[in-house]
Amino acid sequence: MHLDHTHSHDGPAAIGADAHRPDGTRRALRIGLGGPVGSGKTATVAALCQALRDELSLAVVTNDIYTREDAEFLLREAVLPPERITAVETGACPHTAIRDDISANLEAVEDLEDEVGPLDLILVESGGDNLTATFSKGLVDAQIFVIDVAGGDDIPRKGGPGVTTADLLVVNKTDLAPHVGSDLARMAADAKAQRAELPVVFQSLRSEAGVGDVAAWVREKLAAWTVGE
Template sequence: MHLDHHHSHDGAAAVSADAHRPDGRRRALRIGLGGPVGSGKTATVAALCRALRDELALAVVTNDIYTREDAEFLLREAVLPPERITAVETGACPHTAIRDDISANLEAVEDLEDEVGPLDLILVESGGDNLTATFSKGLVDAQIFVIDVAGGDDIPRKGGPGVTTADLLVVNKTDLAPHVGSDLGRMAADAKAQRAELPVVFQSLRAEDGDGVKDVVAWVREQLTAWAA
């Protein structure tokens, strides 16, 4: 399975030729989340689930090398019913299972649709990797790359496929910037230089109003609207 994935002029996801299941039903939109270890991928997935679970039928696939730790975190947080969260143990570098040999992840997302579907959205979280991590276009329809300010404000300038080509770049943990000496203005300018018109979101999931993920939620809704059109 391979998706003809490209950027539309308004930044919305493109509908692929295989947007339907063999039985004719439209399959779920698949969004991948990648990024370095500790950047806040799982926390972002959890926040998205809390924000969207009352309006959408959604599920999550997590990836870890040797454990199911990320899935277990989501289960402990009760962000979705247990049957809507599944884990893949990659046994190798995380990018292998999301880009090179996607069979385990593809089976996991298709099993979720068979068992708890029909679904509107499936989030596929990569294991923690480096700035080269990207998803196969045969696995996801759009991808989010998550970095954090504690990793250094030079990360956007360093680039790499995750930073430069992801459909959405999320700069996470902005509340830590004053404590780690990161310049958010510099990060924004560097991200703009690397990504041109591709969107960038700065977020803190510790926002007092509990709405720190709202910009990512808005972006996800845009992708869903394009997918359903």
């Protein structure tokens, strides 16, 4: 199932990709995860796979500039069978492969559906980027943006498209806040001011709750996707 790969950020991709397979059933929900280097995107993807793999059929596409390091991490952690994890080497800024020229990622997600499908969910992880990172709507159906408290508690206040427009903002590594001087209450207030009613999750993968809130959000998105909302 190969879609039109000529989408650009300002062109047809803004309409969104076809939501259906050739047989008329809905294709896998695609959720993109972006955020700065070291914010915990890959760890969040790994935790989501572990939380959801027994109830959903899912797969992962990772993006790195010149390596397959993130995919190799997921493979070492055995979060999914190897055939359900694939990597895209962007060769340039990750923005290019997730927002502008999305052809390599579209090929990857479509190949996964063809080879190991039917799938319920595909997670597309961007290589580490800055606060302007966003995904083309021709590539993913919803976006998660991951920041971490060690990057500074002023990040939500600074905004940027990733912080302000992502469908879900994850403030990661909250267990580090006392050690790096980050004020979580301030971050929550600033995120609320930037995002209005868009949801924010404060997360520590070292806590008992772990990725639970993000997994619950993914389940809600998938439930709506399945009925075609």
